[in-house]
Amino acid sequence: MDEIRLIEPAEAYADQIWAYRARFLESKEDDGGCGELLDCQTVEEWLAFVRAEKHPETCPEGRVPSDCYLAIRTSDNKLVGMIDLRHHIDHPVLGTWGGHIGYSVHPEERRKGYATRMLRMDLENARKLGIQRVMITCDDGNIASEKTILKNGGVYEKDVPVDGRMVKRFWIEL
Numbered sequence: 001m002d003e004i005r006l007i008e009p010a011e012a013y014a015d016q017i018w019a020y021r022a023r024f025l026e027s028k029e030d031d032g033g034c035g036e037l038l039d040c041q042t043v044e045e046w047l048a049f050v051r052a053e054k055h056p057e058t059c060p061e062g063r064v065p066s067d068c069y070l071a072i073r074t075s076d077n078k079l080v081g082m083i084d085l086r087h088h089i090d091h092p093v094l095g096t097w098g099g100h101i102g103y104s105v106h107p108e109e110r111r112k113g114y115a116t117r118m119l120r121m122d123l124e125n126a127r128k129l130g131i132q133r134v135m136i137t138c139d140d141g142n143i144a145s146e147k148t149i150l151k152n153g154g155v156y157e158k159d160v161p162v163d164g165r166m167v168k169r170f171w172i173e174l
Contacts, residue, residue, distance in 0.1 A: 004080060004114055006069035006121050009050050013070055014043040016079040020106060021046075034068075034082045034104060067125060071105075071118045081105040083118045085126055085134075100135045101126070115148045123152060127174050134174065140166040 009017065021037050040046035052058040053066045064086050071081035083103035101122055105115050119136075126134055138145035140159055146168060154170035161167075 002112065003074045004071050004117055004121075005074055006083065006118065006125070007072055009047055009068060009070055011043070011047065013072075013079055017043050017046070017070070020079055020082070023106060024104070034084070034102075037082070067129075069118075069122065069125075071114060073109075073114075079106070080109040080112075080114050081118050083122045085122055085129075085131075087129060087131065102136075110144070115145070116151050119148055119152045123172065123174060132174050134172045135169060136172060137162070137167040137169050140168055 017037070021034075024034070025038060036049055037046050040049060049060070050068045052060060053063055053068070056065050059065050066084050066086045068082065068084040070079050071083060072078065073080050081104055083101065086100040086102075101119065103115060103118055103122070105118070123134065136149050136154060137160075138149060149170045149172075153172045155172070157169045157171055159166045160169050
């Protein structure tokens with residue numbers, strides 16, 4: 001099994017980040033965990049956005065502080081996925097959620113266990129931030145994501161409508 005590490009997004013991965021974005025635009029799949037990557041026009045714009053979101057004082061209005069990571073396979077230094085952790089700790093309403101994790105794995109890198117390991121590593125990051133409870137969702141019918149969430153301690157709560165589709169909502173107690 002190939003090892004991965006989570007790293008903060010960096011200019012050194014610009015080509016891979018942009019190729020990742022292109023793949024999701026072509027497939028029209030959900031880019032969960034990518035921190036608005038599809039909305040940015042350049043890698044530099046996205047990197048600035050991700051850096052700004054890290055800190056409450058620079059976080060864009062209407063957003064909550066978040067940590068976004070690239071999942072990099074160590075054997076060949078390749079980007080295989082992205083994951084983010086929205087803190088929600090101090091938000092008066094969202095704080096009741098604890099935290100919220102979103103993630104995606106490059107389509108060619110699926111079924112290799114990366115999602116499970118990415119989520120496990122990000123849950124450890126949440127613990128270090130003092131987050132005690134994490135919400136995570138997946139599209140209804142996305143069996144692979146549901147299994148990943150359950151493997152990491154997810155407990156199903158309910159289905160909820162989001163942007164015209166149904167998603168399953170899970171909680172993970174840390």
